Amino acid sequence: MDSLKKTQVLSDSAQFDLCDYVNHQKSSQHNLPGIYPATGSNGCTIPLFKTLMTNKCKNDCKYCINQCQRDFTRIELSPDEIAKVFLKYYTEGYVNGLFLSSGVSDTIDNTMDRLIETCSILRKRYGYQDYIHLKIIPGASKDDIKRSMKLADRVSINIEAASADGLSQMSSTKDYNKDILKRLSWIDSIRKRDRRLCPSGPTTQMIVGANDETDSEILKRMEKIYKKTNLKRSYFSGFQPLEGTEFENKTECDLKRTGQLYHADSLLNDYHFKTKELIFDGNGNLSLNEDPKILAAKNMNIFPLEVNNANYHDLIRVPGIGIKSARKIMDIRKNKPFEEIEDLKKLGVVTSRAEPYIKLKGNYQSALDRY
Structure with a gap:
């Protein structure tokens, strides 16, 4: 399989790693695979080349298209292949940056090494100096996180759930406190020691609707993270049942719910509201139809x-x-x-x-x- 065909498969597999909170494009063009829009802080849309390095994965995330039990074709791009495809897009003006993630094909350390090597090839061999967003693998070493932050403008690690119990409903191969929250803390402490690293700041992503967690629980977790770290942004990915996954028969998340979570999250992160100021229904969820800020103001x-x-x-x-x-x-x-x-x-x-x-x-x- 040539690099372009691999890119089509792996870029479509990367669609669930969000780089845009306005309109989540679910697939890329067949003739130009991997191009996805991202919305900047100024509201401008920036085209990014977004791909996985591999869809091979040892994790058993029950909602994920790449979960280890799912039966489908597994492929991998080498660091050189990714760099060449990306630079072709970049030099021809199709994209302004790279968004790189990966499944865990063998070990976490080896996966991180290949991700970092890709960034290093671009920066050091080809002199590429524009935007790179690199996904940190849960459980990555502190040294690999620091190496990533030296090369990337932005790094992120997916928090996925609001609690250890919430994550356990979705996966048995990740430790919530050790593999995710601890790594998020490391990212913050490394950046505080050297502001030149990861200048665009870290982000995270949560899966909404794949477990029993309420909006109140989700937002309380984000409030704690904003207090403890300089996290720049959170993305909320509405759960979608995918054929061949363990959660294929679960109900799809209403996109209105993720939209309301974005509104409420902005109130916490940008406007410094407290979760206790927000209004939730008897089940601990936000209204799907009324503006969270207006409801809070009325109270x-x-x-x-x-x-x-x-x-x-x-x-x-x-x-x-x-x-x-x-x-x-x-x-x-x-x-x-x-x-x-x-x-x-x-x-x-x-x-x-x-x-x-x-x-x-x-x-x-x-x-x-x-x-």
Whole structure:
């Protein structure tokens, strides 16, 4: 099998390692396999070459297309093959970066060595200096993690579940605390000692709906991680039953659920909400239809809020006011107080959402409908 055909198989197998939270593209073009969009922090879409090094894997993750018990063709790309295919795409302008992951074909150490070798070939042999996102294998050595961080702009390790019990429902070959949380802590401590390493910061990914964990449990775990580390972003992969896996008969996760988790996760990570401020139903899950920020706001006793003297912490809790617009408000009102709702709209405030929660110079903008 030639490199292009291998790339098609392995890039499609890599579709479940997320690099984009806006629209999860599930397969790549047959004539240009491996090209997937990623959304940057500025909202721009960046095409990445995303592939597995191999779909051979010793792990028994019951939801995974590459689980060891599944009967299908197993193939592998060498570090040289990946580097050549990627550089062809890069030099022809099809992609702006590499997203590289792998199954565990033999040992974790050997797998990490091949991943690191691929990055080293690109950086040192070919002088490639643009973006690389490298997946860390759970259980990787501290030395291999550091070597990866010297070569990659971003590294990530999939947390997969919110707890050890949650992971045990999906896999018996990984130790949640030792293989994943400990490695996540190592990534953070290595980066804190040398900020030149992994400049884009680490990320993680969780599988949603493959076990019995609730949204509350998921978000409480993420809250703990954000407190302890400088994790940049979390991805939420909605479970899909795949033929030939042990979970092929389980119910697919509603994509509305992962969408709401992204909203709530942003409130924790970017807006510094607490999980106790969020509203969950009797089963511990978020509403599938209502904005988590609006539901949280309706349960707070700080509204309506006077825009002209509110502190930053409270301003960013107003529905319709984002981080950028809150900072603009704080800056502008030093010289001139806001009097008209239209002045806020010009700053990017979604006034249709914000009006019930704010006052301008003591004047209510609209009635707050509490429940």
